[in-house]
Amino acid sequence: MHASHLTFAATTVRSALGALCAAALLLAASAPASANEWSSCLKELRTIAIGKGIGAQVFDTALAGVEPDADILKAFDNQPEFTIPIWDYLSGLVDEERVADGRALMEKWSAVLAQAEEKFGVDRFIIAAVWGVESDYGRIMGKRELVRSLATLSCSGRRQAFFRGELLATLRIVQSGDIPAASLVGSWAGAFGQTQFMPSTYQRLAIDFDGDGRRDIVESVPDALGSTANYLKRAGWVTGQPWGYEVRLPAGYAGPAGRRTKQSLAQWSELGIRQADGSALTGSGPAGLLLPSGVKGPAFIVFRNFDAIFAYNAAESYALSIAHLADRLRGGGAFRTPWPTDDPGIGRAQRREVQQRLLDRGFDVGVPDGIVGARTRTAIRAFQASAGLPQDGRAGMRVLQALRAPGSGPAVEQRMPGSGPAVAPGQK
Ligand code: CA
Numbered sequence: 406m407h408a409s410h411l412t413f414a415a416t417t418v419r420s421a422l423g424a425l426c427a428a429a430l431l432l433a434a435s436a437p438a439s440a441n442e443w444s445s446c447l448k449e450l451r452t453i454a455i456g457k458g459i460g461a462q463v464f465d466t467a468l469a470g471v472e473p474d475a476d477i478l479k480a481f482d483n484q485p486e487f488t489i490p491i492w493d494y495l496s497g498l499v500d501e502e503r504v505a506d507g508r509a510l511m512e513k514w515s516a517v518l519a520q521a522e523e524k525f526g527v528d529r530f531i532i533a534a535v536w537g538v539e540s541d542y543g544r545i546m547g548k549r550e551l552v553r554s555l556a557t558l559s560c561s562g563r564r565q566a567f568f569r570g571e572l573l574a575t576l577r578i579v580q581s582g583d584i585p586a587a588s589l590v591g592s593w594a595g596a597f598g599q600t601q602f603m604p605s606t607y608q609r610l611a612i613d614f615d616g617d618g619r620r621d622i623v624e625s626v627p628d629a630l631g632s633t634a635n636y637l638k639r640a641g642w643v644t645g646q647p648w649g650y651e652v653r654l655p656a657g658y659a660g661p662a663g664r665r666t667k668q669s670l671a672q673w674s675e676l677g678i679r680q681a682d683g684s685a686l687t688g689s690g691p692a693g694l695l696l697p698s699g700v701k702g703p704a705f706i707v708f709r710n711f712d713a714i715f716a717y718n719a720a721e722s723y724a725l726s727i728a729h730l731a732d733r734l735r736g737g738g739a740f741r742t743p744w745p746t747d748d749p750g751i752g753r754a755q756r757r758e759v760q761q762r763l764l765d766r767g768f769d770v771g772v773p774d775g776i777v778g779a780r781t782r783t784a785i786r787a788f789q790a791s792a793g794l795p796q797d798g799r800a801g802m803r804v805l806q807a808l809r810a811p812g813s814g815p816a817v818e819q820r821m822p823g824s825g826p827a828v829a830p831g832q833k
Pocket of ligand 1: 612613614615616617618619620621625628
C-alpha cells in the first residue's frame with residue numbers, strides 16, 4: 406500500500422501514547438518557507454490545483470489568509486527517539502475503557518454494523534476495533550486544519566509531491582461539498598475523521614453509508630463504519646475467517662517466524678506449535694507466526710485477514726492492537742502468555758493516575774489526560790531521580806506503584822492506600 410499508511414494512526418497513536426516516531430516525521434523535517442517562498446509556493450499550488458479541476462474560488466477561499474504551520478515542522482525536528490515497548494503500545498490502545506466503550510457503542514450502532522458486515526463481509530468486531538484505535542470511537546480525530554497542514558507540507562520538506570496530492574484531494578472534498586471545510590481537521594499529516602483516512606484514501610475508499618448523499622467520515626458514524634469495512638474488503642478481507650489467534654510455542658523454539666513467512670498449519674503443527682490452551686491448530690490457509698517480543702512473549706498464528714488489518718496502517722503492533730481489541734470486544738480475555746517484562750504496561754486510567762500522583766507530588770505534567778507525552782516523561786524522570794529509581798521516563802506499572810507508595814518529596818496531598826485512581830475509569 407502507499408506511503409500514506411505510515412501516517413494513518415498518527416493522531417491516535419501519538420495522542421494515546423505521545424511517542425510515535427514514524428519515519429515519515431523525520432523525512433518531512435525541514436525549515437519553514439520564508440514569506441516570499443510561501444506566497445510563490447501558494448501561487449504554484451493554485452495553478453496546479455486549477456489545472457486539476459479545482460475551482461479558483463474553492464482554492465482562494467480555502468487558502469485565504471493561511472500561514473505556514475511552523476509547529477508542524479518544529480515538531481518533526483524535535484521528535485525524540487523513543488521506542489515504545491509493545492506491551493506499552495497494547496496497554497494504551499486496548500484497555501478496559503476502550504473495551505467498555507466499544508461494547509456500548511457496538512450495541513448502539515448494531516444495525517449499521519450488521520449492514521456493513523452483510524455488505525462487505527467484514528467482521529463487525531474488527532470494524533469497531535479499527536474505529537476504537539483510530540479515533541477512540543470518533544472522540545479523538547486531531548485538531549489541525551488539514552488545508553493549512555497540507556499546504557505547509559506541500560511547500561517545505563522532502564515529501565512535497567506526496568503532500569501536494571493530499572492537498573488536492575482535500576480541496577476536492579471541499580469542492581464536492583461532502584464535508585464542510587471547517588470540519589476538515591486532523592493529524593499533522595492530514596489523516597482525518599473517525600477513520601483517520603488520508604484525503605487521497607478518502608477519495609478512493611470512503612462511502613456514503615447513511616444514504617444522505619454525502620461521504621462524511623467526520624460527522625457520520627455510519628459513513629465511518631461503512632468506509633472502514635470498504636477499506637478492509639479492498640485490502641483483501643476474507644469473509645468468515647479469523648485474523649489468527651494466540652498460540653503456545655514448544656520449549657526452546659528456534660524455528661521460522663514472521664507475518665510474511667507463511668506455512669501450512671500442518672507445518673506449524675509439526676514444529677510443535679499448539680493453540681494457547683494446548684489444543685491442535687485450527688483454521689485454513691497459509692499462516693504466519695507472529696512473535697512481537699520474541700519467543701519468550703505471546704505468540705500468534707496469523708492468517709490473511711491479519712494482513713488486511715496490517716494494510717490499514719503498516720505496523721504489526723498496530724494490527725495486533727486491532728485484532729486484540731476485536732477479540733476483547735467479542736468477549737475474549739487477555740493474552741495467556743505474559744509479555745516478557747517485570748514492568749508491565751498500564752492503561753489510560755492508570756496513566757491518568759500516574760499523572761495525577763505526579764502533580765500531587767509537585768511534578769508538572771499539565772492536565773492529567775492519560776496521554777504520555779514529552780512533558781509527562783520528563784516529570785516521570787524527575788520523580789524517578791528523586792526516588793532513586795532508574796530514569797527511563799516510562800509510565801509503567803513500576804512507576805505507578807512507586808507513586809502509590811507514601812512518598813517524601815514535595816507532596817501536596819497524600820492519598821490513603823487503596824483509595825483508587827485519582828481519576829475515575831471512564832472519565833474523559
Ligand atoms: Ca453520508
